[in-house]
Amino acid sequence: MREETPKIPQATSKRLPLYYRFLQNIANSGKKRVSSSELSEVMKIDAATIRRDFSHFGALGRKGYGYDVHYLVDFFRKTLDEDAETDVALIGVGSLGNAFLKYNFQKNHNTRIVVAFDPKASIDGTEMSGIPAFHPDTLQEKIKELKIEHVILTVPSRIAQDVTDQLVQAGVKGILNFAPVRLSVPETVRVHTIDLSVELQTLIYFIKNDVKQSHL
Structure with missing residues (x-):
């Protein structure tokens, strides 16, 4: 049986390009990992909202570790199909x-x-x-x-x-x-x-x- 792709809320979808942009900046600064609270501080988005948005895509991070910056950049690039013109x-x-x-x-x-x-x-x-x-x-x-x-x-x-x-x-x-x-x-x-x-x-x-x- 074919597994259905989970429906992503519209508000979350609108924030995806923002996540990608800010994560690119964080990656360019040399930072290897980031927490939802750190993302919240630079993006001015509530940390709980960020964690909820990310949860729609599965386990993107680990409790106590946070999120791997380069993994997230790669993930959102593919999600947004940034490799295609x-x-x-x-x-x-x-x-x-x-x-x-x-x-x-x-x-x-x-x-x-x-x-x-x-x-x-x-x-x-x-x-x-x-x-x-x-x-x-x-x-x-x-x-x-x-x-x-x-x-x-x-x-x-x-x-x-x-x-x-x-x-x-x-x-x-x-x-x-x-x-x-x-x-x-x-x-x-x-x-x-x-x-x-x-x-x-x-x-x-x-x-x-x-x-x-x-x-x-």
Whole structure:
């Protein structure tokens, strides 16, 4: 009988890249082993949360010893599939999209923006920050041609759903959405929406709430 892979909570999954990044830094410092309390101190995440997150993947450490740093780095690299290169398309090269192009992700891991789409680009292609960019009229054709499955969406809200429909038809499996609108997609497509205004409001709320709590 086939053993089912345990379902990892979404909150834990979101923290995995953070664990990988901090553990890489710890490994680069020459440290051989680390405890959950030490990780908690540098990451500002409760030690109990770290131990609970790690427990979803089995016995990653030993009581009284802690965690082997190089083993964890290797484990999370494989878990996050960091050995495989992932090509990403950027849809919309406005202020935010242009910032993504200039940053690009390959500097930090194996995810890279390889193509962009924007109305300012030509049908035949225009170079933007060293990345080939094309007019949206070529969107589906190019996405299929390049076998792109992951995109970053930074378009105005009014056209976000129409663009998403085209991406779904082109075979895209994952969308990182920066348009402040809820997108409708099939169950086979995953959307992560980052609304910067909501994130800022949340930050302000927590800061004000922390101040109130400190005066109680």
